């Protein structure tokens with residue numbers, strides 16, 4: 537490992553022998569937390585774009601979105617393969633035939649080496665899981681599940697819309713069909729500190745997941761969190777605190793889990809705070825420096841919990 541953790545970049549280089557770049561797509565789906573099924577306001581942190589602010593434009597077809605994404609990265613990575621990342625809203629929340637057509641449209645494009653599908657654990661009925669199982673058998677597939685926190689009180693506060701048990705059940709249902717899972721974790725949620733972050737990692741360590749994304753909580757002007765922030769009821773993390781929390785999570789994380797992300801992107805157009813996060817390279821450099829200086833590596837503080845299916 538070049539880095540003291542299992543990075544997605546290294547994972548893909550070992551798998552494909554070259555760079556794999558993600559193209560963020562908008563498949564035109566919605567979300568039960570937005571369409572009134574569970575709620576209309578969405579999760580507290582979610583933007584109007586359904587957490588897909590960097591996704592291509594939904595008015596274009598999937599092949600057009602992929603062509604646009606490739607054009608933006610071709611000069612930087614001329615030999616790259618691509619992962620079609622269905623990012624905006626809930627990407628398994630539609631009839632299975634529509635899902636199939638959408639995913640197949642991506643897979644039919646040149647140089648698409650895999651799919652990453654972001655969704656909610658309560659949007660995985662049996663026919664959708666059967667489709668995902670079929671896809672996992674013929675392409676590199678990740679199913680990305682928004683989890684954010686193991687703290688049930690925080691989960692209610694952020695209007696996640698399901699208890700931890702639903703997440704754990706979905707993980708087991710996917711894992712028994714050999715569908716690789718990435719869990720999303722947000723650091724800096726209202727009322728949460730280091731102990732909450734580590735408890736979240738501890739729970740994930742016990743589950744058969746293969747990837748984790750660590751993200752900083754961004755306050756976006758078009759999210760419910762903006763109101764809490766303006767009223768003074770929410771204070772974002774400092775850069776130093778984020779770096780130390782991310783490092784502690786890496787130390788606690790099971791060694792086989794691939795880290796898909798160490799921090800997130802907030803749209804410069806709508807980001808209210810923390811503004812230091814706009815310099816993403818600085819944040820990543822800060823995490824790497826902190827890991828080096830404190831001799832931290834992935835699994836250093838792991839308690840040995842196994843993610844084996846039982």
Ligand code: SF4
Pocket residue numbers: 567568569570577578579582583586587624625626656682
């Ligand atoms: S589940 Fe995702 S798309 Fe739906 S409201 Fe929450 S963050 Fe937004």
